[in-house]
Amino acid sequence: MKSLSIVVPCFNEQESVPLFYAATQKVLKEMPVKAEYWLIDDGSKDHTLEEIKKLHAENPAVHYISFSRNFGKEAAIYAGLKNAPGDYVVLMDVDLQDPPEFLPKMYQLLESGEYDAVGCRRVDRKGEGKFKSFLSDQFYKVINKVSKTEIVPGARDYRMMTRQMVDAVLSMPEYSRFSKGIFSWVGFKTKYLEYHNVERVAGETDWTTWKLFKYAMNGIADFSQAPLDLSVWIGLTSFVLSIIGLIFVIVRKLINPWSSIFGWASLVSVILLIGGLQLLYIGIIGRYIGKIYLQVKNRPIYIVKEEE
Structure with missing residues (x-):
């Protein structure tokens, strides 16, 4: 039986953590895998870590890593991938904007041996502000014109990868990280599943327009001259x-x-x-x-x- 590591960055998500775990567990019961969780507490200021510890006490397959402060989502992604030992590793957001229902399909595609990674991309941004959606669309247009590394429009960090691809990503210990670009740069054959935007299950996003803008500028600087x-x-x-x-x-x-x-x-x-x-x-x-x-x-x- 193959092992599946689920990497989940968390920052001030005390309400989302138990909801995410319940929804994901329901799907995993139907999959022929030995699953484990790696929840990364990125210096949360609420009770996120306490909620994670409750899950760990309930299920030893729930592991956690808590940072000394907020280092950002990219650092949390790197920490999760570095510690996850599974044959397959899936990266998910805890707010359930990444539907757990896709996990069986992603697993089947990887098991077929035809793909090295299965990602997800949103075909719309319904529910988000028009200005933020406009900036996001323009970012993908700009970066794909100025960079040789193709970034799939609407692609989420939500993806399941083989051990080989995860090791390739970890071989790039860059301090300034832009995972969407790194996933594309390392290559490997990737299949994208499309879906309509799903709103957060609880809480509020920490990604303001200004933070997204700075993140986009980092991406352009990291993958284009x-x-x-x-x-x-x-x-x-x-x-x-x-x-x-x-x-x-x-x-x-x-x-x-x-x-x-x-x-x-x-x-x-x-x-x-x-x-x-x-x-x-x-x-x-x-x-x-x-x-x-x-x-x-x-x-x-x-x-x-x-x-x-």
């Missing part, structure tokens, strides 16, 4: 235009020596434009350097306070 390439081309264009402008000023001065008294406003505008572009792309370069800085410091991706 397009911003740096763009800065080079804009810099080159500005340099050429500056040379043309300089020649024009010199010629005009020679033709009409008194003309230089005019045009101070346009000169200031050009200086502000060039200065703004310089500051913008110094910031872009600084973002990449910052990622290098964090990586070379070799700090741990997460710190465990307690585990069982």
